[in-house]
Amino acid sequence: MSDAFAVSVCPNPKQPRECEPADAVARLLGERRLPRFLEVYGNLGGAVDGLGDCHEVTLALMVDLLNSGAANGWLRVTGTIKPDVRKRFKHSWLECDGWAIDPACGKFVVTDLALWEEIARPRVKHRWTADQLRAALLTGRVV
Numbered sequence: 001m002s003d004a005f006a007v008s009v010c011p012n013p014k015q016p017r018e019c020e021p022a023d024a025v026a027r028l029l030g031e032r033r034l035p036r037f038l039e040v041y042g043n044l045g046g047a048v049d050g051l052g053d054c055h056e057v058t059l060a061l062m063v064d065l066l067n068s069g070a071a072n073g074w075l076r077v078t079g080t081i082k083p084d085v086r087k088r089f090k091h092s093w094l095e096c097d098g099w100a101i102d103p104a105c106g107k108f109v110v111t112d113l114a115l116w117e118e119i120a121r122p123r124v125k126h127r128w129t130a131d132q133l134r135a136a137l138l139t140g141r142v143v
Contacts, residue, residue: 005029005108012112021096022110024070025061033068036060042106054104058092061103062133071130073097078128081120088123095127 007026009019028034037060040053058076065071075095082088094101100116102109111119128136136142 008107008109010109010111010115012115019099019110021099021101028064028068028070034061034064037064041103052105054092054102057103058094062094063137066130066134074130076128076133077124078126079122079124081122083120091122
């Protein structure tokens with residue numbers, strides 16, 4: 001990852017508000033409490049499976065949030081998105097406090113959830129709470 005880490009926050013222009021998830025990530029990065037995330041973010045060449053690194057990056061960030069005691073209210077979401085007229089594709093993202101957190105392919109974008117849903121048109125397969133994710137990882141279940 002480059003030394004210059006940037007988080008792009010895209011609020012809903014009709015309802016601007018503070019973005020606590022972006023602030024939390026910035027704080028934890030400053031405290032060096034996101035080591036797994038830093039290991040994979042921007043370092044996978046944009047793709048492991050030829051499609052992107054969203055699955056690896058969101059899982060790494062969620063595990064770091066769990067280990068930091070900061071995962072309360074965060075969800076890891078898997079499903080599909082269709083942001084344009086092309087075909088729908090598999091994707092993973094995080095949600096917290098009404099924000100969609102999409103740290104994939106070397107870009108960390110946090111968007112108002114309603115706005116993001118309008119743009120990405122997601123179909124959710126599963127939403128994992130921190131406790132569900134921890135239990136799945138401890139039992140070796142694929143997440």
